[in-house]
Amino acid sequence: MTGMELQNDTVINVAALLREPMGAARSLDLHLESLPLDDVLVARDFEGQIRLTRLSDDILASINGTTAVELECQRCLEPFIQPVQVKFSQEFRIAYDVRTGAGLAGETEEEDEEFEISANHELDFREPLRQEILIELPMRPSCGENCPGPPQVERGDEDESIDERFAALSALLDDE
Template sequence: MIFNVAQLLKSLVGTSLESDFSEDDIQLDEDLKVIGPIAGHARIRHINQGILVDGWVDLTVELECTRCLKHFEQPQHVDFEERFYPTVDVVTGIPVEPVDAEDAFPIDDHHLVDLTEAIRQQVLLAIPIVTLCREDCAGLCAQCGKDLNEGPCECQPEPDARFSVLKTLLQQDNS
């Protein structure tokens, strides 16, 4: 996911380049396991401040179900759009004043744009807060820990202490 943008930086503002890419064995994050290849498409445009890259990636990540704690594979389609600013002038090779923007990534000294970090951030943002292996996941029994997707357990529900007053009222009515 590395692109040489030297010729693009020498061209007129508004010039663009489009490319499909595929990476077979890549890990974006130590806590995020990517299963199989990452495939995507990028459109790289020369803008006044540097380079604007937008596109999409398709990948499969391994997640842990929030309810039953089993690992499962989740395909993802993630769109991205990021700005990259040059650190070295493409014609003279003189270092350029850094851009004061938190949302922009640097182009290295060899005029290479690496999309890995930008894509990693967008993939992490695309993962839902609650990850479920399936919509109707029953989860684990709170008392014995049995996977309720495999069938019910033998546990009896614990009585709620807040309703003990109602139980005494029922006993008084029956007397």
């Protein structure tokens, strides 16, 4: 079971695994160049593994890996690269019989949030991985120990000329 890998894709065909008995498993190496997390944030260079285990009603996907997300430091407001590590498992319900193609009823009606294996017997771990990376991001992003702190207003020639004008103005006001 070596040499299997998934490059820049989050969809895996599990038809063969579905035909195997409970407990059968597959492992794949994962490489994702980029994974958009929301309108602004993107996870880059995700490297990890996914292990798929055939259960009775689900396939359990266990993912671990590392990625990097560019965030803005809350103190100095400069962008920096935040390394992120994820390790989680997600069940994908077997929604279609692999032999007959018939749809299988879910356990309860209330589980719209659960992930399913498609009619093509494909499993897409993009959404659970996206959610998991977002959860792992720090609430208060910081570029680290060497953060220069809040940005200072640079005092250049322009500022000096403004100061001179203010000085002239205040002198004028003093005269009145």
